[in-house]
Amino acid sequence: MDCTGAGTTDLGADWRLVDGVATAWFDAPSLIEGAALAGRIAKLPTETVIDVRATGARVRLDSAEHAEAVSTAARDLGLAANPAVLQQLSVVFESADPPAVGRFWQRVLDYAPGQDGGLVDPLRRDPTAAARDLGAIPDPGLPRFAQLLLDAVDVGAVRAFWSAALGHTHDRRAGVTDIHDPRRLNPVLVFQQLDASETQRRRQRNRIHVELAVPSDIARERLATAVAAGGRLLDESADRWRIADPEGNEIVIAFG
Template sequence: MTHAERTIERIRPRQFHEAAGVEDWRVLGEGACAYFRTGSFAAGARLVHEIAQRVGPEDDHRPDIDLRPEGVTVRLITIASDYYGLTERDIELARRISAVARELGVAADPSAVQTVQVAVDALVGPDVVRFWRALLGYRHRADSFEDLIDPHRRGAPVFFQQMDEPRPQRNRLHLDVWVPYDQAEARIAAAIAAGGRLVSDAYAPSHWVVADAEGNEACVGTCGWTGPEPARVTAVDSQGC
């Protein structure tokens, strides 16, 4: 196998987490993410500059970076016409970025990452998807007509769950909150302590369903768990959580 072939090999989130040198990172619904606590905007800008220097103009695989006064969030995901998920080159890039942060003395906080997705129950899926695609200016995610993503990779993705019949007394739209696999139970406990309740843990540790005091539901999901494959897949986990 050539180096080029090796670096574009598709991988599952579990494979990412099992790789050496990626301890700063957690795979969420929208890719592998890391948060670096820089403490200032200037320090964050230096980190971003150094990352940019390590990812040269000849490299067509670049990270998404969010610079804030307190820290920098970096997301890695391979986006192609027929694929939206992780590859071995995401592992290599994660290692390089973590090395830059260490050189600058910037610590990572894996517990500080999360992504949010909007999930919509649809009886007439194609019609509903077409409406939201036009309204949001989104596009279909590669290899899926049930997921819409922001072409600028800024807004939350939208997942459409095909329903055979209405679910009476249950909301048709909810949030999927993707958190690090080692933070999920604490997040659920916090939500329950804040007045929520557990609706279902049938697919744990893939995801749990919780609800607020008025019954509005949300899913807390993970990637890279150890356990059975989930019945429902969305975003990155449709490529192999």
């Protein structure tokens, strides 16, 4: 399967299609430089999602025609693009009654229906973007922290797989099993010890799976990394691979 080359056509070297959206990441030394880029982009006549982080900014455009203007603004500020780190993480619920399950999670998370039939945070709190110098006003009633928890009999093996597959970093605090996105764009994953004798609990697992959208030119490398970390390729189609971790939890790598 050839998955290289696609996703860069007509977008320029800084950009890739991630989950069908023109996306770029620009490294920045601090929030100040990232906020400066956000200020420049805000003046463009386009709908743009800008996620500012301590190490850079992710930009997602509704129209690729403004990609070069964004790249020019970044270069003017001395910021370099790093397309190799681009990805979009989603959680998919497997259910016999998707509308009922969707209504529950919509109420619990205070999310809104998305165009693809899923749920999205209308306030984009995960990830969140902050730029006080651009006039952002804090609202203490809105903050939240979302993380995903996975049960595992062999926490070390499962944690190693997900760290490799997602490109996440181990939390260095003693006594915790968290892994996090080094750019702080995706939810934290936490691994909980599961007793192997808890057969009923184990049967209830794997009713959700993670979908990871990546640029097509790095998809095969990400697949190889996941398999090398203990993953097992379950099936594949024209634009996605389904992989199981060492205990059967599933991730879908999508590209194109």
